[in-house]
Amino acid sequence: MVKQGEANEVVPLYCFDPNHFGTTPYGNMKTGNYRAQFLLEAVLDLKKNLRSIGSDLLIHLGKPADALAGLLPAEGKTTILSQTEVASEEMRVEREVRRATKGKAQMIQLWGHTLYHPSDLPFAATMGDLPDVFTPFRNKVESRCQPRQLVPAPTTGALPLPPDLDAQRLEYAPSRVEDLNVIVPEGAQPLATPQLPAQAVLQFKGGETAALARLKYYLWDSDLLATYFDTRNGMLGGDYSTKFSPWLAHGCLSPRTIYHEIRKYEAQRTQNKSTYWVIFELIWRDFFRFFTVKHGDxxxxxxxxxxxxxxxxxxxxxxxxxxxxxxxxxxxxxxxxxxxxxxxxxxxxxxxxxxxxxxxxxxxxxxxxxxxxxxxxxxxxxxxxxxxxxxxxxxxxxxxxxxxxxxxxxxxxxxxxxxxxxxxxxxxxxxxxxxxxxxxxxxxxxxxxxxxxxxxxxxxxxxxxxxxxxxxxVRGGGRGGGFRGGRGGRGRGGRGQGPLDAGPSGRRQRRSGPKGDFERFG
Structure with missing residues (x-):
């Protein structure tokens, strides 16, 4: 936006939202220690990378609506850029931000997360005609769509900060997971730095730097991509699968980056079932996001x-x-x-x-x-x-x-x-x-x-x-089967059900299961 003359200055902001660190209705930590550690590492890496191009990251411990309302200048035109979300808890945060900044800023949401852009799909914008089975979805998108090209990374000077931004606020950064406990809601389990056992498959480190290093290692340094199809069902060690999923989940690595890097690898090294199968798994990951757009709660x-x-x-x-x-x-x-x-x-x-x-x-x-x-x-x-x-x-x-x-x-x-x-x-x-x-x-x-x-x-x-x-x-699918109520859960949807009796025993299907990775690249 600065390059196009649509803005004079940019304030990158990340909020550690207290809602992410409470207790689920089932009594579990909303965000466990390992994910909190990975998230903190990702945020600190983003801050470091932004500083390297003359920008910075403002880190706020609290609700995004409160942070943005406090940042808005008394005069002038402000635009809030955020990523489009599709699930109810995340969309509620978007609504809170809109209410808190109404009349003071315009909010523009950009699509992320997926390999294919929803505007390029051969389905309605609501995804009402999206197939509920993966294979028909894949067949349509592969035959009719192409992933978009990558957006160039910002260069030095592309994200100028406001000259009057509080330098002391910019200096703040939590250094360990325990620093986040100030926003953990009362009664919720506090966070603690986890201790990874020696037999863990990989020491995941959050951030774009580690993500790109893993991508380079898996494709170019080791050629593991060329044998992915044969090894993907392993369970021991760091190399049986890509292990891209934590970085994908946290936005440290985009599916389009993976896709275009694979295409480059296929042109320069080899193209086989394994190289395709990683793209196949990216499409599986897309499927569940668009499935959520269609079905909501x-x-x-x-x-x-x-x-x-x-x-x-x-x-x-x-x-x-x-x-x-x-x-x-x-x-x-x-x-x-x-x-x-x-x-x-x-x-x-x-x-x-x-x-x-x-x-x-x-x-x-x-x-x-x-x-x-x-x-x-x-x-x-x-x-x-x-x-x-x-x-x-x-x-x-x-x-x-x-x-x-x-x-x-x-x-x-x-x-x-x-x-x-x-x-x-x-x-x-x-x-x-x-x-x-x-x-x-x-x-x-x-x-x-x-x-x-x-x-x-x-x-x-x-x-x-x-x-x-x-x-x-049950007409409408899942009516009355949400999480609110006595049984607990994610807090989305209709009322929960009371205790259920065990059903009668019966014959069980014994099948190999779906081809797609449960976690999309574990």
């Missing part, structure tokens, strides 16, 4: 977007065993323990633990989605809730019910991943590592583990519910 509702009323268990003990990695199913437990210890889990793991909670235990899937929102470093509202409502079979498309033991054998045959995160089973041979409950007493003694004591026996099938047995249609 229904992605947070108990009955999802499907319009079918199902029976979820209201069993806190089952949920806690899942959350804490104490189900007795080694693959589920290993993944949940990794998530809780590091704020990260592989795509393969996410699909399995979601299927197990919702489709085996029959627990309300929103409990799992809310827990992921709390602890994930790479949490993105559309990808997280969109994937969870899909995993629970609440979108009206195919239900992907995973056979956990088969998945464990398929993707961790020798049990290396399980042993990494479930040390109780470290001496169990590969033949039994996936089903340790089958060990005889002699085998247990030899392995140094007692099933039912040192490691829990699996939850008995008598405790399972089949939520999709005997479903009934």
């Amino acid at each position: 229904r992605i947070f509702h108990e009955y999802g977007t499907s319009g079918k009323r199902v029976r979820w268990q209201d069993n806190r003990e089952l949920f806690l065993r899942w959350r804490e990695g104490r189900t007795g199913m080694p693959l589920v437990d290993a993944n949940m323990r990794e998530l809780n210890a590091t704020g990260f889990m592989s795509n393969r793991g996410r699909q399995n633990v979601a299927s197990y909670l919702a489709l085996d235990l029959g627990c309300d899937w929103r409990l799992g989605a809310d827990w992921f929102e709390s602890v994930l470093q790479d949490y993105d509202v559309c990808s997280n809730w969109g994937n969870w409502v899909s995993a629970a079979g609440m979108t009206g498309s195919r239900i992907n019910h995973f056979n956990i033991t088969k998945q464990s054998k398929d993707y961790d045959l020798q049990g290396a991943y399980i042993r990494t995160w479930v040390p109780e089973l470290k001496n169990v041979p590969a033949l039994r590592i996936h089903e340790p409950w089958l060990m005889s007493k002699a085998e247990q003694e030899q392995a140094g583990v007692r099933i039912g004591a040192d490691y829990l026996a699996p939850i008995p099938r008598s405790a399972f519910a089949s939520p999709h047995a005997g479903t009934e249609e």
